[in-house]
Structures are given as C-alpha cells and as structure tokens.
Amino acid sequence: xxxxxxxxxxxxxxxxxxxxxxxxxxxxxxxxxxxxxxxxxxxxxxxxxxxxxxxxxxxxxxxxxxxxxxxxxxxxxxxxxxxxxxxxxxxxxxxxxxxxxxxxxxxxxxxxxxxxxxxxxxxxxxxxxxxxxxxxxxxxxxxxxxxxxxxxxxxxxxxxxxxxxxxxxxxxxxxxxxxxxxxxxxxxxxxxxxxxxxxxxxxxxxxxxxxxxxxxxxxxxxxxxxxxxxxxxxxxxxxxxxxxxxxxxxxxxxxxxxxxxxxxxxxxxxxxxxxxxxxxxxxxxxxxxxxxxxxxxxxxxxxxxxxxxxxxxxxxxxxxxxxxxxxxxxxxxxxxxxxxxxxxxxxxxxxxxxxxxxxxxxxxxxxxxxxxxxxxxxxxxxxxxxxxxxxxxxxxxxxxxxxxxxxxxxxxxxxxxxxxxxxxxxxxxxxxxxxxxxxxxxxxxxxxxxxxxxxxxxxxxxxxxxxxxxxxxxxxxxxxxxxxxxxxxxxxxxxxx
Amino acid sequence: xxxxxxxxxxxxxxxxxxxxxxxxxxxxxxxxxxxxxxxxxxxxxxxxxxxxxxxxxxxxxxxxxxxxxxxxxxxxxxxxxxxxxxxxxxxxxxxxxxxxx
Numbered sequence: 001x002x003x004x005x006x007x008x009x010x011x012x013x014x015x016x017x018x019x020x021x022x023x024x025x026x027x028x029x030x031x032x033x034x035x036x037x038x039x040x041x042x043x044x045x046x047x048x049x050x051x052x053x054x055x056x057x058x059x060x061x062x063x064x065x066x067x068x069x070x071x072x073x074x075x076x077x078x079x080x081x082x083x084x085x086x087x088x089x090x091x092x093x094x095x096x097x098x099x100x101x102x103x104x105x106x107x108x109x110x111x112x113x114x115x116x117x118x119x120x121x122x123x124x125x126x127x128x129x130x131x132x133x134x135x136x137x138x139x140x141x142x143x144x145x146x147x148x149x150x151x152x153x154x155x156x157x158x159x160x161x162x163x164x165x166x167x168x169x170x171x172x173x174x175x176x177x178x179x180x181x182x183x184x185x186x187x188x189x190x191x192x193x194x195x196x197x198x199x200x201x202x203x204x205x206x207x208x209x210x211x212x213x214x215x216x217x218x219x220x221x222x223x224x225x226x227x228x229x230x231x232x233x234x235x236x237x238x239x240x241x242x243x244x245x246x247x248x249x250x251x252x253x254x255x256x257x258x259x260x261x262x263x264x265x266x267x268x269x270x271x272x273x274x275x276x277x278x279x280x281x282x283x284x285x286x287x288x289x290x291x292x293x294x295x296x297x298x299x300x301x302x303x304x305x306x307x308x309x310x311x312x313x314x315x316x317x318x319x320x321x322x323x324x325x326x327x328x329x330x331x332x333x334x335x336x337x338x339x340x341x342x343x344x345x346x347x348x349x350x351x352x353x354x355x356x357x358x359x360x361x362x363x364x365x366x367x368x369x370x371x372x373x374x375x376x377x378x379x380x381x382x383x384x385x386x387x388x389x390x391x392x393x394x395x396x397x398x399x400x401x402x403x404x405x406x407x408x409x410x411x412x413x414x415x416x417x418x419x420x421x422x423x424x425x426x427x428x429x430x431x432x433x434x435x436x437x438x439x440x441x442x443x444x445x446x447x448x449x450x451x452x453x454x455x456x457x458x459x460x461x462x463x464x465x466x467x468x469x470x471x472x473x474x475x476x477x478x479x480x481x482x483x484x485x486x487x488x489x490x491x492x493x494x495x496x497x
Numbered sequence: 498x499x500x501x502x503x504x505x506x507x508x509x510x511x512x513x514x515x516x517x518x519x520x521x522x523x524x525x526x527x528x529x530x531x532x533x534x535x536x537x538x539x540x541x542x543x544x545x546x547x548x549x550x551x552x553x554x555x556x557x558x559x560x561x562x563x564x565x566x567x568x569x570x571x572x573x574x575x576x577x578x579x580x581x582x583x584x585x586x587x588x589x590x591x592x593x594x595x596x597x598x
Contacts, residue, residue: 128562152584158577
C-alpha cells in the first residue's frame with residue numbers, strides 16, 4: 001500500500017502525534033508549578049488513541065507505507081498493552097515525590113514519544129524500521145532515565161544506559177548490515193524467501209549476523225549476558241521510569257523478536273512449530289534456550305543478595321524476561337500465545353510492585369528492606385497489595401503470575417521432549433525466586449515495631465494500587481476474556497512472495 | 498567483487514576498533530567515539546553492499562537514516578555527559594559509579 005493510502009489506516013499513530021505536539025505546545029504556555037497538567041493531557045490523549053485502535057477494523061490486515069510497517073491484530077494487541085502501561089505510569093508519575101521539584105511537561109511528552117516508538121516497534125517488518133523504532137525508544141529512555149538532573153544516581157543511570165544502549169544497538173546494526181548484504185533486501189518476507197532458497201554455504205555468516213542482532217534484542221529485553229545496564233539503570237532512574245522500562249519496552253522488544261524469528265528465520269507464520277524449517281539449519285533455537293536459562297538463573301540468584309528493593313525488582317525483571325524467553329525457541333502458536341498471556345499478567349503484577357515502591361518512597365524517602373519494616377501493619381492496603389504482587393511474581397496460584405507461568409510451561413511440554421529440561425530449570429528457578437519475594441512480605445509483617453496508627457497513601461495512589469492488584473487477583477481465577485482476546489490477536493500479517 | 502571485499506575488510510577493522518574503544522576507554526567521550534565507529538562501520542557495509550553487490554537503493558537509504566539517528570544519539574549522550582560533569586566534576590565512566598555491582 002502506498003504512502004497516501006496508508007494514512008487512512010495510520011490514524012491512531014497520527015492522533016498520538018497530535019497529542020504529543022499539543023502537549024509540547026501546552027507545556028510552553030503554563031507555569032512550571034502546574035506542569036503536571038501535561039500528564040493529564042497525555043492520559044486523556046492516550047485514552048482517545050486506545051479507543052481509536054480498539055475500533056479500528058480488525059479484519060483489515062495489511063502493510064503500510066510501502067511495506068515498512070504492518071497493521072495486524074498482533075500489533076494491535078501490543079499497542080493496547082503499551083497504552084495501558086503508559087497510562088498507569090503517567091498517572092502515578094503525577095503523584096511521585098521524586099519528580100516534585102522538576103518541571104514535568106517534558107517528562108510526559110517524552111513518554112508519549114516512547115509510546116509512538118513502541119507502536120512502530122511492534123509493527124515493523126523492515127530492517128530500517130526495526131532500527132529506527134529501537135532508536136526512538138532508546139533515545140527517549142536515555143533522557144527519561146536521567147530526568148532527575150540534580151540527582152547523581154539518576155545521572156549515572158543515564159550515562160550507563162546511553163553507553164550500553166548505543167553500544168548494543170550499534171552491534172545490532174552491524175548484524176543487520178550483514179543480513180542486508182547476504183540477502184539484498186531489508187524486507188522481512190523477502191529476506192525469509194532468499195534465506196530459504198539459498199544453500200548452507202552462508203550459514204556461518206547468517207549465524208554471526210543473528211547473534212549480533214540478538215545482542216540488540218537481548219539488550220532491550222535485558223537478557224543475560226546483555227543485562228549489565230539493567231540493575232544500575234533501574235536503581236538510579238526515577239522509580240516511575242523504572243516501572244515503565246520494566247514493562248513497555250520489554251513488551252515491544254518481545255513483539256519485535258517474535259516477528260523477527262517467526263517471519264525471517266522461520267518459514268513465515270510457523271504457527272504449528274518450527275519442525276519443518278530446515279533451510280538454513282541454524283542452531284538459533286538452542287541459542288535462545290541457552291539465553292533464557294542464563295537469564296532466569298542469573299536474575300534469580302543475584303536477586304537473592306539484594307538489599308535494595310528497586311534493585312531486587314530489577315533482577316526479578318531480568319528473571320521474568322528469562323521465563324518469557326523460555327517459550328521463544330518452541331515458536332509455535334501456543335508458545336507465542338503463552339508469551340502474550342505472560343506479558344499481560346506481568347504488566348499488572350510488576351507495575352503494581354513498582355507502585356508500592358513509589359508509595360513507600362514518597363513516605364520514607366528510602367527503598368531498602370529496612371524501610372519496609374512493620375509496614376504491613378502501618379499501611380494495610382500497601383501491605384496486602386504488595387503481598388499479592390510478590391506471590392504473583394513468584395507464580396503461585398491463585399494469582400495472575402501462576403496463569404502466565406502455566407501457559408509458558410504448557411507450551412514447552414507441548415513442544416516436545418527436547419524442551420523438557422527447560423521446564424525443569426524454569427520450575428527450579430521459580431522455587432528460588434520464592435525466597436526473595438517472600439522476604440519482602442516477611443520484612444513487612446514480622447520485622448520492626450508494630451505501630452498502632454494507620455497511614456494511608458494518597459487516594460490516587462491507592463486507586464492505582466487497587467487497579468493493578470484487582471486484575472492480578474482476578475486474572476488468576478478468571479482469565480477467559482483475556483485468553484480469548486489474545487487468541488483472536490494471534491494473527492500475523494504474512495506475505496508470500 | 499574484489500572492491501566489495503576491500504570495503505568489508507575496512508569496515509570490519511573499524512568495527513573491531515569501535516568495540517575495543519568502548520571496552521577499554523574510561524573517558525565518557527572516548528566511549529561515545531567508539532560507538533560512532535561501530536555505527537559508521539555498519540554504514541560503510543550498507544553503502545558498499547548497495548554499490549557493489551548489485552542491490553537496490555535500500556542500503557543508501559539505511560545509511561542516511563543511521564547518520565541522522567547517530568547524530569540524535571550523540572546529542573543526547575553529550576548532554577548526559579555534560580550533566581554528569583556538572584554534578585560530579587568528572588566524565589570518567591568508572592568514577593561515576595556509586596551504585597554497587
């Protein structure tokens with residue numbers, strides 16, 4: 001579809017651009033003390049964009065802008081997920097004390113631009129678009145990680161993020177250049193076609209290129225060994241941004257990774273498993289298995305030793321990236337479905353956990369285990385919701401986390417005997433994670449003095465805690481609507497050349 | 498085809514130098530220069546493939562886009578380095594490391 005025709009299918013993104021532009025101009029007109037209003041502009045705008053996406057004709061599956069991006073239910077699902085995360089984070093940002101002394105206008109429209117970048121990320125089918133969208137998201141994240149200009153930890157987080165980010169996207173770009181050189185095309189489907197018809201003589205070159213591209217993806221989802229930035233950036237950034245980075249760019253990167261592996265390295269679609277893909281005989285399935293095992297294990301083992309809750313949650317988010325990566329090598333319809341279910345569950349429970357950290361930071365200005373002593377009695381709502389999030393992150397029934405893990409492991413078992421060892425390692429890792437998640441609960445309820453006075457967080461923060469806690473609970477018991485929606489979203493645009 | 502090999506060889510050297518620079522330099526600016534080398538080595542690849550590989554113009558376009566993004570990234574990175582310098586009086590990546598590993 002050519003550029004002009006594409007515009008009529010691109011209106012949610014255009015609307016988002018208008019919202020961002022309006023936010024930029026609006027920020028110029030208002031005083032610094034009331035710059036939080038830009039946040040409400042963004043939230044309102046995003047709700048409009050979500051409505052626009054929801055009512056887009058879902059039967060229309062097509063490419064836009066001369067095969068640069070696609071419009072398909074798969075990308076629509078991820079767009080809505082990302083909007084949900086952005087709305088949650090924007091609302092909480094308005095009530096975070098960390099940002100109180102700063103002008104907040106830029107903060108919110110940068111969040112809007114990240115959202116736009118993620119929209120492109122989940123729908124790109126062209127190497128150029130892949131690189132551009134990753135960079136849009138990365139550059140805006142660098143700025144937001146260092147948003148607390150006077151806070152040295154935030155500065156440091158931004159520096160580390162920019163060095164690691166630029167480095168790994170550079171390596172990814174080099175890998176992309178070899179893919180282009182080997183196939184002569186930047187379009188996913190053409191590349192797949194050429195790879196499938198070529199012999200095995202260029203296998204080593206393709207393997208090298210794929211490993212380099214994995215460095216870029218691995219950095220975005222914070223997979224070991226590309227995770228070194230994660231703990232420091234998560235600890236130093238404003239907590240609201242940490243919450244955002246732990247879910248939205250990860251979701252975008254997983255969508256992009258699924259598309260890349262499913263449509264470039266597998267025979268397009270590949271909804272029934274990769275069994276009959278033999279064109280290039282690349283060991284990439286075992287590569288990703290190894291990556292997943294490393295990611296889970298390192299994330300969980302190092303998380304045990306942390307004293308800072310934010311840093312502990314950073315390692316926990318590495319571990320969760322590992323669980324999601326587990327399902328990647330199977331690459332059947334079921335495993336992609338499992339990853340999507342997991343992302344929905346992970347969104348609620350992980351955002352919720354970070355919202356608790358923000359609430360506590362507002363109160364005590366600290367984020368170590370010591371700050372959580374006796375909290376369960378003092379702030380009952382925070383205590384109960386945090387317990388729920390921790391149980392859910394561990395993956396115990398009857399919470400959302402259990403359903404997510406259940407689908408992942410089920411898809412692995414259906415994938416056949418070669419994936420059983422992954423299930424075992426995943427199970428052991430879940431047990432290990434129980435220790436550090438429940439340590440938070442223990443500190444909240446059994447350590448410190450029991451105070452008689454009750455403290456309640458601001459109403460909006462309480463509402464946000466409940467807005468993440470209720471789905472975490474309910475989706476663990478009744479997840480049929482979500483499951484149905486994801487099943488319907490599992491439609492890729494596939495071009496046969 | 499020989500010409501293409503020359504270009505690929507040069508770009509591989511540039512890439513290795515860039516990686517070496519990022520790994521060994523401790524000065525923030527020098528690390529960023531290493532990153533620029535990596536990006537430009539990839540650029541050289543794209544343009545060489547496009548010119549000598551008998552391919553379409555996508556490579557040239559890719560090169561142009563990478564230049565733009567590299568400039569944007571460098572601008573943000575330098576702003577961050579300046580901010581670090583204002584607060585800590587150093588641009589050494591190791592010294593700007595208060596959070597424990």
